[in-house]
Amino acid sequence: MADHILSWMTFFPVIGAIVITFIPKGNKEIVKTVAAAAAAVPLILAVRLFIDFDRALDGFQFVEHFEWIKSFNIEYHMGVDGLSVPMVLLTAFLSFICIIASWKIEKATKGYFALFLLLEAGMMGVFCALDFFLFYVFWEVMLLPMYFLIGIWGGPRKEYAAIKFFLYTLAGSVLMLLAMIALYLFTTDPATGQTGTFNMLHMFDQANHTGILTLDNVRFALWMGLFIGFAIKVPIFPFHTWLPDAHVEAPTAVSVILAGVLLKMGTYGILRISYPMLPDQAKAFMIPMAILGAINILYGAFCALAQTDMKKLVAYSSVSHMGYVLLGMSSMTEAGINGAVFQMFNHGTITAMMFLCVGVIYDRAHHREINGFGGLGLQMPLYTTVTSFALFAAIGLPGLSGFVSEAMVFMGAFPVHQTITIISAVGIIIGAAYVLWMLQRVFLGTRNEKYDDIADINSREMFTLVPIGLVVLFLGIYPMPVLNLMKVSLNSLIAVINVAG
Amino acid sequence: MFVNITIPSWSDFAHFVPEAIMFGAFLLALMGDVIVRGRKPVVPFLISLLGASAALYYSFASPPIGDAGVLGGLVMIDGFAGFFRIVFSFVAVVTILFSWSSEEIMGKGREHKGEYYALIALMTGGMMVMAEARDLVMLFMSMELVALTSYVMAGYMRNSLRSTEASLKYVIFGAVSSGIMLFGMSLLFGMTGQMTFVGIRDALVANPVNELSMLVVLIMIMAGFGYKIAMVPFHFWCPDVYEGAPTPVSAFFSVGPKAAGFALMIRFFFTVFQSIVELIDWPLMIAILSAVTMTYGNIVAVKQTNVKRLLAYSSIAHVGYLLMGFLLLTPGGLQAILFYLLVYAVMNLGAFMFVSAINNSIKSEELSDYAGLGFRAPWAAVMMFIFLVSLVGLPPTAGFIGKLYLFTEVMREGWYWLAIVGVLNSVVGLFYYMQIARAMFFEKVPEDAPAIKIAPLHYVTMALLALPTLILGLYWSEFKVLADQAIAGFSAF
Numbered sequence: 001m002a003d004h005i006l007s008w009m010t011f012f013p014v015i016g017a018i019v020i021t022f023i024p025k026g027n028k029e030i031v032k033t034v035a036a037a038a039a040a041v042p043l044i045l046a047v048r049l050f051i052d053f054d055r056a057l058d059g060f061q062f063v064e065h066f067e068w069i070k071s072f073n074i075e076y077h078m079g080v081d082g083l084s085v086p087m088v089l090l091t092a093f094l095s096f097i098c099i100i101a102s103w104k105i106e107k108a109t110k111g112y113f114a115l116f117l118l119l120e121a122g123m124m125g126v127f128c129a130l131d132f133f134l135f136y137v138f139w140e141v142m143l144l145p146m147y148f149l150i151g152i153w154g155g156p157r158k159e160y161a162a163i164k165f166f167l168y169t170l171a172g173s174v175l176m177l178l179a180m181i182a183l184y185l186f187t188t189d190p191a192t193g194q195t196g197t198f199n200m201l202h203m204f205d206q207a208n209h210t211g212i213l214t215l216d217n218v219r220f221a222l223w224m225g226l227f228i229g230f231a232i233k234v235p236i237f238p239f240h241t242w243l244p245d246a247h248v249e250a251p252t253a254v255s256v257i258l259a260g261v262l263l264k265m266g267t268y269g270i271l272r273i274s275y276p277m278l279p280d281q282a283k284a285f286m287i288p289m290a291i292l293g294a295i296n297i298l299y300g301a302f303c304a305l306a307q308t309d310m311k312k313l314v315a316y317s318s319v320s321h322m323g324y325v326l327l328g329m330s331s332m333t334e335a336g337i338n339g340a341v342f343q344m345f346n347h348g349t350i351t352a353m354m355f356l357c358v359g360v361i362y363d364r365a366h367h368r369e370i371n372g373f374g375g376l377g378l379q380m381p382l383y384t385t386v387t388s389f390a391l392f393a394a395i396g397l398p399g400l401s402g403f404v405s406e407a408m409v410f411m412g413a414f415p416v417h418q419t420i421t422i423i424s425a426v427g428i429i430i431g432a433a434y435v436l437w438m439l440q441r442v443f444l445g446t447r448n449e450k451y452d453d454i455a456d457i458n459s460r461e462m463f464t465l466v467p468i469g470l471v472v473l474f475l476g477i478y479p480m481p482v483l484n485l486m487k488v489s490l491n492s493l494i495a496v497i498n499v500a501g
Numbered sequence: 502m503f504v505n506i507t508i509p510s511w512s513d514f515a516h517f518v519p520e521a522i523m524f525g526a527f528l529l530a531l532m533g534d535v536i537v538r539g540r541k542p543v544v545p546f547l548i549s550l551l552g553a554s555a556a557l558y559y560s561f562a563s564p565p566i567g568d569a570g571v572l573g574g575l576v577m578i579d580g581f582a583g584f585f586r587i588v589f590s591f592v593a594v595v596t597i598l599f600s601w602s603s604e605e606i607m608g609k610g611r612e613h614k615g616e617y618y619a620l621i622a623l624m625t626g627g628m629m630v631m632a633e634a635r636d637l638v639m640l641f642m643s644m645e646l647v648a649l650t651s652y653v654m655a656g657y658m659r660n661s662l663r664s665t666e667a668s669l670k671y672v673i674f675g676a677v678s679s680g681i682m683l684f685g686m687s688l689l690f691g692m693t694g695q696m697t698f699v700g701i702r703d704a705l706v707a708n709p710v711n712e713l714s715m716l717v718v719l720i721m722i723m724a725g726f727g728y729k730i731a732m733v734p735f736h737f738w739c740p741d742v743y744e745g746a747p748t749p750v751s752a753f754f755s756v757g758p759k760a761a762g763f764a765l766m767i768r769f770f771f772t773v774f775q776s777i778v779e780l781i782d783w784p785l786m787i788a789i790l791s792a793v794t795m796t797y798g799n800i801v802a803v804k805q806t807n808v809k810r811l812l813a814y815s816s817i818a819h820v821g822y823l824l825m826g827f828l829l830l831t832p833g834g835l836q837a838i839l840f841y842l843l844v845y846a847v848m849n850l851g852a853f854m855f856v857s858a859i860n861n862s863i864k865s866e867e868l869s870d871y872a873g874l875g876f877r878a879p880w881a882a883v884m885m886f887i888f889l890v891s892l893v894g895l896p897p898t899a900g901f902i903g904k905l906y907l908f909t910e911v912m913r914e915g916w917y918w919l920a921i922v923g924v925l926n927s928v929v930g931l932f933y934y935m936q937i938a939r940a941m942f943f944e945k946v947p948e949d950a951p952a953i954k955i956a957p958l959h960y961v962t963m964a965l966l967a968l969p970t971l972i973l974g975l976y977w978s979e980f981k982v983l984a985d986q987a988i989a990g991f992s993a994f
């Protein structure tokens with residue numbers, strides 16, 4: 001497994017999914033165990049990847065490169081650098097946690113876990129692919145299991161949410177498809193000297209761009225095509241309306257994956273594809289991107305403030321927190337971009353905790369109305385402790401990981417976009433407001449006697465929350481293990497953009 | 502001034518093996534039906550199945566070499582025609598197999614079951630000739646052979662009002678449009694005095710005709726082809742016929758004659774009208790028609806509640822996608838069309854076959870009756886889902902690869918607006934195809950839902966179509982080569 005570590009990480013869940021399909025009906029425990037095992041293998045490999053990854057090296061590591069479709073110059077090309085390793089770790093980690101968190105799924109168990117594993121494979125593939133065609137295939141393949149996971153196991157408005165998610169994402173990705181075709185047609189393959197290659201590394205090299213790829217307005221159109229495709233995934237205002245619906249209707253574990261990993265694919269795409277392929281356009285788009293980031297921060301925060309449904313509140317807080325990522329990315333400074341990628345990782349872990357916490361209470365009370373609770377701190381002391389921890393992490397309390405990345409984003413963005421950064425900083429205060437207000441209404445105040453007999457958080461749920469909590473705490477005190485991973489790769493990305501600008 | 506008619510020699514018929522097999526199967530099946538009488542038409546079924554299989558095998562094993570104009574130049578046996586032989590005989594094999602377990606064809610109250618199989622054989626032979634014709638007479642003869650056969654097949658369920666209505670509509674539309682086309686052809690003959698495509702082209706190059714009369718000819722001939730492939734605005738028959746005809750027949754119509762129409766249209770336009778591109782910008786006309794066709798088909802499909810009608814509009818939309826490759830006037834565009842036709846044949850047949858297999862149990866094609874099919878017939882529903890995903894054009898299915906080639910060629914030639922219209926249409930397509938998936942997987946199984954029993958033969962044929970739909974999405978080199986070689990051997994280039 002050590003040779004093709006990325007392929008194993010991507011396709012082992014697929015093997016698990018196939019095995020699950022052939023388990024006879026009724027063996028729910030076996031299905032869950034197989035699923036957990038199939039998700040554990042990528043996690044173990046991810047630890048291995050974390051240890052073996054050479055932090056000092058610029059460029060891609062663990063590369064696998066094979067010919068696939070020769071006539072179309074499509075290759076099976078996988079590899080990771082400092083940008084993708086944190087995302088791969090996050091995916092493997094959260095997928096395993098989510099399988100455990102889904103232990104209570106009773107409806108069509110086989111289908112659920114098989115689709116979940118396929119989803120993991122798709123996400124992993126997106127973060128590892130270095131061939132644009134391969135990237136696109138993974139990007140789209142992931143939609144199908146997600147559509148079913150929301151549509152079959154979701155809440156009351158699941159059908160609406162599922163198709164809305166699907167339509168929005170596809171509308172974005174078809175624009176990306178056209179941009180990909182244009183890049184394919186007019187990029188020279190240095191090996192043959194002819195145009196037509198899907199190899200991202202060739203597309204990164206501006207010297208390989210020919211024909212219309214050298215025209216400014218075409219580059220702008222390509223940038224916009226790619227940007228809208230990725231923006232819908234992030235989601236960036238005004239493309240965000242699918243997100244509250246999908247998050248609210250999806251089952252807990254799927255919400256975790258949606259917020260924890262899927263949203264990161266949008267910003268990952270911008271950093272992996274748009275920035276290095278069109279660095280001049282990236283530079284020119286700095287200010288609009290910063291403004292969009294500020295809008296996301298403030299708009300998301302204000303919307304969260306207005307929510308009475310806990311899950312919707314967490315969903316809008318994701319919109320707000322992804323705004324920090326955008327702000328950091330738009331700065332093109334070392335602190336800003338490193339902070340943005342670190343924020344992607346931290347938001348993945350923190351928001352996962354929040355969704356899991358909401359899931360815990362929903363499983364017991366069967367509703368998520370903030371005003372329907374009160375004084376839960378007396379009834380569920382342990383749960384209150386864990387949830388408060390997650391919520392404080394979301395505010396960005398010093399000592400927890402969210403603080404480090406947000407501080408880096410602001411430090412990086414301030415020298416470049418002073419006014420926008422100052423306005424964005426207001427988002428932190430609103431963020432504290434909606435989180436604390438929710439904390440107050442749910443856990444403090446007069447207790448709701450209806451829930452006097454409610455059971456506190458159980459050990460399985462603790463098992464899903466504690467590991468994430470430890471990561472959040474550890475990275476809050478000592479963030480270097482993750483920062484060291486990405487530093488070299490991200491700095492060379494910044495250099496590429498600054499040269500082009 | 503008339504063409505030189507050389508007397509065809511016997512050796513010419515060596516080029517016609519698959520066609521001879523199909524026409525022979527037709528005659529034998531008819532005779533067998535009369536001689537051996539039984540409850541089930543075993544003999545015609547076996548004869549046409551064996552005939553189509555033999556034609557498929559022969560077309561694969563010995564593709565035409567070079568380009569031979571045979572029968573005094575009436576037909577052209579080249580790689581292009583060879584490719585379509587494979588497509589048609591494959592479609593015929595699948596349809597024949599599938600019909601055997603279909604209640605609509607073999608159920609109670611059906612008459613002339615034997616003739617049904619004979620007619621499929623006849624039509625397949627006719628379609629093969631369509632892909633080979635390169636003379637106005639042969640063009641019209643082959644088109645009418647296919648058309649007349651399809652009128653009969655559409656009205657196969659004689660005691661069903663819908664089926665007879667479908668047949669009548671088909672006849673009326675067919676008669677009008679082929680009349681218009683014939684008129685256009687007579688004008689063309691009048692202008693050039695030539696019957697062969699090549700002859701007409703040479704005459705047009707030597708003595709240019711004025712723009713207006715050429716435009717009239719072009720539009721009239723386009724009407725005939727447009728009807729055959731169901732291009733807007735000549736598509737009105739399509740939803741009614743597909744809905745009314747027995748489902749296996751609709752499946753056959755939606756891929757067979759459509760592909761044959763494309764084959765003939767490509768040969769005619771690329772030989773005759775390519776010479777007048779300077780005079781009339783017909784690629785732009787086709788581009789507009791293509792955009793209108795796909796948009797119309799997709800938008801109207803959104804509103805459908807009958808799955809067969811929905812698939813009919815979807816097939817109109819797919820004609821729009823195919824036309825994108827047609828107007829580029831490049832070998833790459835044609836390769837993309839041919840590959841897409843291959844993919845389309847597999848996935849669209851599959852989708853219709855599922856409708857037919859389900860119809861055996863629930864006697865309905867209404868979307869509301871599909872509720873919970875994913876739990877009532879999981880394997881079949883999963884296969885249907887694969888076909889639907891492929892029809893949308895999402896990876897990892899063949900439909901995505903087909904679209905990718907089409908869009909790549911469209912972009913390569915700089916038709917950016919058309920590419921944008923095309924991809925946005927895919928998004929609309931997603932919505933209505935997923936309506937079927939939604940009904941099957943997201944809705945609860947109704948209390949009084951009839952049990953679904955799917956015939957083993959249906960499972961086999963659907964799997965036979967679902968597997969290539971998936972595999973071609975991951976590895977397709979060999980099949981693309983097939984399409985590329987067909988175009989390499991295409992005489993118009």
